[in-house]
Amino acid sequence: MKILFATSEAVPFCKTGGLADVAGSLPQALAKAGNEVEVILPLYQRVSDKWKDQLGFVCNIEVPLGWRRVYCGLFSLEKDGVTWYFIDNEYYFKRDALYGHYDDGERFGFFSRAIISLLPALGFMPEVIHCNDWQTALVPIYLKDECVRWPEVRGIKTVFTVHNIEYQGRYGKETLEDLFGLAPGWFADGTIAMDGDVNLLKGALMTCDAITAVSPTYAQELRYAYFAHGMESVMQRNAGKVYGVLNGIDMERYDPSKDKSLAAKYSIKDMKGKAKNKAALQEQMGLAAEPDVPVIGIVSRLVGHKGLDLICKVFDQIMDLNCQFVVLGSGDWNYEQFFEQKLAQYKGRMALYRGYNEALANAIYSGADLLLMPSKSEPCGLAQMIAMRYGTVPIVRETGGLKDTVHPYEAWCGAGNGFTFADYNSGDMLYVIRQAVDLYYNNPTAFANLRKAGMSEDFSWKRSAEAYNDIYRTIRS
Numbered sequence: 001m002k003i004l005f006a007t008s009e010a011v012p013f014c015k016t017g018g019l020a021d022v023a024g025s026l027p028q029a030l031a032k033a034g035n036e037v038e039v040i041l042p043l044y045q046r047v048s049d050k051w052k053d054q055l056g057f058v059c060n061i062e063v064p065l066g067w068r069r070v071y072c073g074l075f076s077l078e079k080d081g082v083t084w085y086f087i088d089n090e091y092y093f094k095r096d097a098l099y100g101h102y103d104d105g106e107r108f109g110f111f112s113r114a115i116i117s118l119l120p121a122l123g124f125m126p127e128v129i130h131c132n133d134w135q136t137a138l139v140p141i142y143l144k145d146e147c148v149r150w151p152e153v154r155g156i157k158t159v160f161t162v163h164n165i166e167y168q169g170r171y172g173k174e175t176l177e178d179l180f181g182l183a184p185g186w187f188a189d190g191t192i193a194m195d196g197d198v199n200l201l202k203g204a205l206m207t208c209d210a211i212t213a214v215s216p217t218y219a220q221e222l223r224y225a226y227f228a229h230g231m232e233s234v235m236q237r238n239a240g241k242v243y244g245v246l247n248g249i250d251m252e253r254y255d256p257s258k259d260k261s262l263a264a265k266y267s268i269k270d271m272k273g274k275a276k277n278k279a280a281l282q283e284q285m286g287l288a289a290e291p292d293v294p295v296i297g298i299v300s301r302l303v304g305h306k307g308l309d310l311i312c313k314v315f316d317q318i319m320d321l322n323c324q325f326v327v328l329g330s331g332d333w334n335y336e337q338f339f340e341q342k343l344a345q346y347k348g349r350m351a352l353y354r355g356y357n358e359a360l361a362n363a364i365y366s367g368a369d370l371l372l373m374p375s376k377s378e379p380c381g382l383a384q385m386i387a388m389r390y391g392t393v394p395i396v397r398e399t400g401g402l403k404d405t406v407h408p409y410e411a412w413c414g415a416g417n418g419f420t421f422a423d424y425n426s427g428d429m430l431y432v433i434r435q436a437v438d439l440y441y442n443n444p445t446a447f448a449n450l451r452k453a454g455m456s457e458d459f460s461w462k463r464s465a466e467a468y469n470d471i472y473r474t475i476r477s
Helices: 018-032 045-054 104-117 138-147 200-207 216-221 232-237 272-284 308-319 333-345 358-367 383-389 400-405 426-442 444-455 461-476
Strands: 002-006 036-042 056-065 068-079 082-088 128-132 157-162 170-172 197-199 210-213 242-244 295-299 324-329 350-354 370-373 393-397 419-421
Touching: 002 018, 002 104, 018 036, 018 082, 018 128, 018 461, 036 104, 056 104, 068 104, 082 104, 104 138, 128 138, 128 461, 138 157, 138 200, 157 200, 157 461, 170 200, 197 200, 200 232, 210 216, 210 461, 216 242, 216 400, 272 295, 272 358, 295 358, 308 333, 308 426, 324 358, 333 350, 358 383, 370 383, 370 426, 383 393, 383 400, 383 444, 393 400, 393 426, 393 444, 419 426, 426 444
Parallel strands: 002 036, 002 128, 036 082, 128 157, 157 210, 210 242, 295 324, 295 370, 324 350, 370 393, 393 419
Antiparallel strands: 056 068, 068 082, 170 197
């Protein structure tokens, strides 16, 4: 099948979050499964700076956008069995940050319109266009708009993946014609209208042929107001075309037996290197060199929906369990300040790195004993899968992809691969943390088996690609 994957970011070219990991791995897995796959994304400044010598010029055109016609260049490169296309317009994309600009609506309106306009210039006419998040939400809409006058695109089907429904691309109704170049009927019939505004995400959900969420549980959660950020009625209306497909991770990249960044390599058959990585993490982060004390790690954005308020409420009780605690992340000022203030109180037992450092993240995944993810909501989550790959046992709240990947430890039979709690409250979280620390100290054999259970899980993209192939075939039939 011929698949065009449209995304606003992708590893290894540019990344701000989990979407980039998906876009960097899923197309390759789809190609290995026998599909012809092309990916299209903006030519950001950071992409051009690093990859320009490998990019080949394809063409340039003018793209209609509202009342204006805008320059659009197209470049490409071949990598890992996939053709990567990059849409060039320096006015829109030659900027330090990928997102967060005053004109993001116009920037990604141009990007979406350019994808449709450039179809004749690609290596094939796709059978499926797979779109991701609000930055590509206009693609299914523009495609429907063109179908009435462009026969060649009428057979193209669209899949739209919701990575995080909180971000919707919401703008005033006056943008419909002048900014996005759409006729008033798209708003009048409710396709793109939400609470009096233009809502690009709603338009995509209404017009695409299939909606996917990044985990089966998240697909179910999006029917409810608590998780859907106002879009629950839209998700309920389109429930018949909603699928949940769990994201994967790069099993080769995150392999403790091959990872050159680790202090020592190890595997499920020989775990001795795990202790060496723990010692290296303790030394690097200024923690006491205590090999028999459990290290609890957090690798996360420090924001409310990650469950940081639960941790703050019972942090002292956690530290009373005779453990060490290491945090990597940045975000809201109040959470950063909370952890900063605790450093002096728990000198040698707690460490904090404000920001993101991939090498340090891997050091935590490989060196910690437990990874804590008490999220209020988590569409999929990658950290828990990476941690298990490195033999670090996760403690998570049962939501989204956390519920789909982490199965609670059952003492009576030894089943499970981690620790979980269901209700969003600090008492339940503290209870399972105590369980985990108690098992670490008092039943090392059972704890070792939990490590190995996580390392044995198949979180490969091959599994995800098979599920997407089934969806593509369904909407094409």
